[in-house]
Amino acid sequence: MGNKIIVPFGSQHVALPEPVSFLFETQNEVITDVTVNIGYVHRGIEKAAITRFEYTQLPYLVARVCGLCSITHAGAYTHGIEKLLGIETNKKIDYLRMLVVELDRIHSHMLANGHVAEVVGYENLFMQTFRYREDVMDILERITGNRVQYDYQIIGGVARDFDKETEDFAREKLLTLKANTEKLIEFFENDYTFALKTKGVGTISKEMAEKFNAAGPIARASGLETDARAEYDYLPFEEVGYKLQTRTEGDVWARNMVRFDEIMNSIEMCLNILDGIPEGEHRVKVKGRPDGETFVRVEAPRGECFYYLKGNKTKVLERVRIRVPTYANIPVLKELFVGEKYSDAQAIVLSFDPCMSCTAR
Amino acid sequence: MIQMFIESLKNLVSKPETIKYPFAPSPEPKGYRGTILYNEELCIFCDKCENICPPGAIKFEVVDIESGKKQYNYNPYLCIYCGACVDACPKAEEGCLTQAEVRTPVMGESVIKDPKLGYFINEIDNPKEVEKKWRELEIRAAKSREELAEYKKAKRAAAKAAKAKASE
Amino acid sequence: MTINPEITFFEATIDNVVDLIKAWYDEKKYHYVTVNATDNGGNVTIDWIFSKYYDKNKLVVFRAENVAYDAKIPSIVSVVPSAWIAEWELADLFGLDVENAAKGVFIEPDAPQAPLRKGEANG
Numbered sequence: 001m002g003n004k005i006i007v008p009f010g011s012q013h014v015a016l017p018e019p020v021s022f023l024f025e026t027q028n029e030v031i032t033d034v035t036v037n038i039g040y041v042h043r044g045i046e047k048a049a050i051t052r053f054e055y056t057q058l059p060y061l062v063a064r065v066c067g068l069c070s071i072t073h074a075g076a077y078t079h080g081i082e083k084l085l086g087i088e089t090n091k092k093i094d095y096l097r098m099l100v101v102e103l104d105r106i107h108s109h110m111l112a113n114g115h116v117a118e119v120v121g122y123e124n125l126f127m128q129t130f131r132y133r134e135d136v137m138d139i140l141e142r143i144t145g146n147r148v149q150y151d152y153q154i155i156g157g158v159a160r161d162f163d164k165e166t167e168d169f170a171r172e173k174l175l176t177l178k179a180n181t182e183k184l185i186e187f188f189e190n191d192y193t194f195a196l197k198t199k200g201v202g203t204i205s206k207e208m209a210e211k212f213n214a215a216g217p218i219a220r221a222s223g224l225e226t227d228a229r230a231e232y233d234y235l236p237f238e239e240v241g242y243k244l245q246t247r248t249e250g251d252v253w254a255r256n257m258v259r260f261d262e263i264m265n266s267i268e269m270c271l272n273i274l275d276g277i278p279e280g281e282h283r284v285k286v287k288g289r290p291d292g293e294t295f296v297r298v299e300a301p302r303g304e305c306f307y308y309l310k311g312n313k314t315k316v317l318e319r320v321r322i323r324v325p326t327y328a329n330i331p332v333l334k335e336l337f338v339g340e341k342y343s344d345a346q347a348i349v350l351s352f353d354p355c356m357s358c359t360a361r
Numbered sequence: 362m363i364q365m366f367i368e369s370l371k372n373l374v375s376k377p378e379t380i381k382y383p384f385a386p387s388p389e390p391k392g393y394r395g396t397i398l399y400n401e402e403l404c405i406f407c408d409k410c411e412n413i414c415p416p417g418a419i420k421f422e423v424v425d426i427e428s429g430k431k432q433y434n435y436n437p438y439l440c441i442y443c444g445a446c447v448d449a450c451p452k453a454e455e456g457c458l459t460q461a462e463v464r465t466p467v468m469g470e471s472v473i474k475d476p477k478l479g480y481f482i483n484e485i486d487n488p489k490e491v492e493k494k495w496r497e498l499e500i501r502a503a504k505s506r507e508e509l510a511e512y513k514k515a516k517r518a519a520a521k522a523a524k525a526k527a528s529e
Numbered sequence: 530m531t532i533n534p535e536i537t538f539f540e541a542t543i544d545n546v547v548d549l550i551k552a553w554y555d556e557k558k559y560h561y562v563t564v565n566a567t568d569n570g571g572n573v574t575i576d577w578i579f580s581k582y583y584d585k586n587k588l589v590v591f592r593a594e595n596v597a598y599d600a601k602i603p604s605i606v607s608v609v610p611s612a613w614i615a616e617w618e619l620a621d622l623f624g625l626d627v628e629n630a631a632k633g634v635f636i637e638p639d640a641p642q643a644p645l646r647k648g649e650a651n652g
Contacts (some may be wrong), residue, residue: 039635046622047644053415060415060443083531094530131378138390145394151443159444160392212611213561226560226582233586234532295534295578295588297562306562306578323563323615331611360635 084290092280108301157283202348216303222250228299324358410446434481
């Protein structure tokens, strides 16, 4: 019979990069109950979007909900508003938007894998991953002007045009990145000590993923085939070589491998897009006011992101509802902790790739 | 094992990946989004840049009610450098509102001074007063616009009354 | 391309929505997205939103209209176990009375309560 101790994996912790707080009830180092507390960074963005800003200024506000997936929030909002205003975009705009969305996915997945390596104890691998990630940031800085907040998708098109010099620069860096990523995959897949800490830890079976409606790479690592790029037609992904990647084991190691598979697929897609950008204008004319309601689902690097917009012919919208993928994965996380050892808690939380500024917006 | 020794020797003689900023310069890349510069002679005072700015960093203030003359005020420490004002300006290609490719220096001990940045920032010297004076400017600019609108309405009503009287 | 989802609407009221969803929901075919509330001045409209696996561009919405501010809203946790987090958020931000909701998770006790309501004044 052991003692019951309550241990906080709190909002301030050495291994935790996000402001979330868990209270574990443990008995002999095995967790028996969890209390979750989110909401440390609530800024009231949904309320500000319907009182203080007009609908033309909202792509800039909504992009600042999160730092890593900022292009998906701006993209989802512009897709919704273009439906309400009745604007049709041409093929060149779609290809340029797809290019920046896929580059954003590459850099976000490399950051997530680097952090898992860091908390497991392998700090050298974390440094190498971040060094190779700098190539992607250089390409993004040349295309959009900034490393993190792109401000690239606006209502009616994209902000800047794309010329030949940028295309040659991007292609050269992408080929270097491909060779470097293959070196990294060899480490993550075959290393003996890394496998001891990540294989068999935090397993989610396929039935559990279906019962709790998980989203994103977490569901795909357990064998559930769900992806908003395949289920919802918002950009022409099939034309440039998109494939859905799954694995069946469902533990921390499998989630890392799914992210690497997606990185290799995204590099292929970016090279195909660079070979086939059509001619045309990079912006379309915008007029009118939004009226009606619409539902949008896009694929962020962490899962499926959902937007609901409602307008009534004035300059200020009536309702903006945002549901982010980490929000949908927190119930799964709460169920998963029961029965695991306390020392594995860091690897499990970081393999879920949490983004708390999206969750408590 | 041998692989490990070869890698270590290679790392001993190669260059580091990082730049030793601020002792070495860190240049901005091509196409960087920097400070917004304004040219007063080409401006037609259409107010499109003020209406689109998301944080409200551009404010026009009416200084002379009779002639309707406006002055451009810009706060580079509130701006988010998105470039929406440059897109919205109808005279941007002739050079009225442009975005430079250098970054604004950090506020630190002194406030930035440049004739192309408008009236507000060239009149302040103390970095601790920037926020307070900007709040006062916002209130003053909103009030001056109301006074201009009322003046125009009164002038229109007086002109209509005079025309109705002259046609009797 | 512009988006064009095919949406199927089902009319429901607060009393029968749990039975309707229980009769219709199948774990292997449908995917729960979220619960949403919109404020129309004096009353609230609540949507329960689902989508289908393996099928393109389809959404299913259960809509309950004209819900008063102090009505008791049932919880669908017995059918969909991961729905508790969206319902707690509605209880916090709109001030609604949802079954088994814990208040104070998103907003601190000394902040303005029920900020997303437009009807009466908040304290």
